[in-house]
Amino acid sequence: MNEPTINALVSPEGSLEILSNHEVNRLKDRSEGGLYRLFRQCALAVLNTGVVTDDCQDLMSAHSDFEVHLVPQPRGLKLELINAPHHAFVDNEMLRANREHLFSVLRDIVYTHSSPLFIEANRHPQPEDLTNMVFHILRNARVLKPGRQPDMVVCWGGHSISHEEYQYSKEVGHQLGLRELSICTGCGPGAMKGPMKGATIGHAKQRVKDGRYIGITEPGIIGAEAPNPIVNELVIMPDIEKRLEAFVRLGHGVIVFPGGVGTAEEILYLLGILLHPDNADIPFPVVFTGRRENADYFEMIDKFIRNALGDDAAKRYEIIIDDPVRVARTMKLGMQEVETFRRAMQDAYYFNWTLKIDPVFQLPFEPDHANMRALELHRDQPVHLIAANLRKAFSGIVAGNVKEEGIQKVRAHGPFEIAGDPSLIKPLEAMLEQFVAQNRMKLPGTSAYRPSYRIISKA
The missing domain is CATH 3.40.50.450 (Rossmann fold)
Structure with missing residues (x-):
């Protein structure tokens, strides 16, 4: 039986609120050189806090229909989650810890892949x-x-x-x-x-x-x-x-x-x-x-x-x-x-x-x-x-x-x-x-x- 999922629009919590157009495009890029696959994998992991598994491939397979999209806003950005694990929410609101972790993932992936120092x-x-x-x-x-x-x-x-x-x-x-x-x-x-x-x-x-x-x-x-x-x-x-x-x-x-x-x-x-x-x-x-x-x-x-x-x-x-x-x-x-x-x-x-x-x-x-x-x-x-x-x-x-x-x-x-x-x-x-x-x-x-x-x- 498939686990229930939730679609949600999530606001930042404590980490990263603004991105450049270049950073947004890289995060949307699904090619081998893009960051979408990496961001999706890490985002899915933090949404599965408390789940008993130690096989990354099994986790990805179990949520193959999960997607995460960046949604630019006049005052910053939001993340649109499609088929997100239901246990990351309570009464259809994302748990604050999961939201913090989600934007920590975004913060660190963007930073380590955009800084000239790191490149x-x-x-x-x-x-x-x-x-x-x-x-x-x-x-x-x-x-x-x-x-x-x-x-x-x-x-x-x-x-x-x-x-x-x-x-x-x-x-x-x-x-x-x-x-x-x-x-x-x-x-x-x-x-x-x-x-x-x-x-x-x-x-x-x-x-x-x-x-x-x-x-x-x-x-x-x-x-x-x-x-x-x-x-x-x-x-x-x-x-x-x-x-x-x-x-x-x-x-x-x-x-x-x-x-x-x-x-x-x-x-x-x-x-x-x-x-x-x-x-x-x-x-x-x-x-x-x-x-x-x-x-x-x-x-x-x-x-x-x-x-x-x-x-x-x-x-x-x-x-x-x-x-x-x-x-x-x-x-x-x-x-x-x-x-x-x-x-x-x-x-x-x-x-x-x-x-x-x-x-x-x-x-x-x-x-x-x-x-x-x-x-x-x-x-x-x-x-x-x-x-x-x-x-x-x-x-x-x-x-x-x-x-x-x-x-x-x-x-x-x-x-x-x-x-x-x-x-x-x-x-x-x-x-x-x-x-x-x-x-x-x-x-x-x-x-x-x-x-x-x-x-x-x-x-």
């Missing part, structure tokens, strides 16, 4: 230009808040987690909220929603009226992880690399909950950066945490990291099991260290300019069969490059699991092949098998997981 940076990418791109997108979205002390905790973890794991992430968020800390996540369900939901209660108890729940996503992932309704500041970065850089530039510390390949990608990205010699003295609190039943999970993650990156990598994080209060206290103390360091370095509280990010972590990685097969997964390279290449392997698996383009490539040509040194590949394969066994690759209740990858060990 030049994409043609001739240089590290400083890519970091400036991240800064300008965040500033344009008004998430960089001067005058605030360091308080932004980035929370990573799986979208496919158990109810008990979700409750734990919510309690951690509650403890963070009681300490008046803000939350930034990938904006989706599961361990991305739990900390935000918990923090809202903590903030209410402390009468925090400007609680921040920032969601950072990108077009390839938003269809599989639609923004949860608690997000009150949504940013759509152009690709996964800029999304990851936004997390570490904007955030003052990171908490990692149990997750799957996407979480592993984030961990390797973060550790690869923190292991750079230029970052050795930069305070950046990192905590891995979960319930008592997750102790084995984090032992597996810790063992994988120590094998791949060495014991020095393990010094950059602390594992705290079944103790939300201690997690929150650790983050609060970490914020004080960050504040002291930033003041001494005369670095901004709102954007971590001092952090050195090697270009290998910034340049977009295109997960296709040739690039996945060619990954340099061996030990004859600096440790941060091992982290970078392992990160790309996980990024490719994420694409094959949930991103529309990656799913299509796997369906057309079979699983991505990942090959390399057995000392790296065998532990990787064992961890992936555990992710599958623990249902961390697909949401519970959805279709059975079919691997998007094949591991090949080089002798």
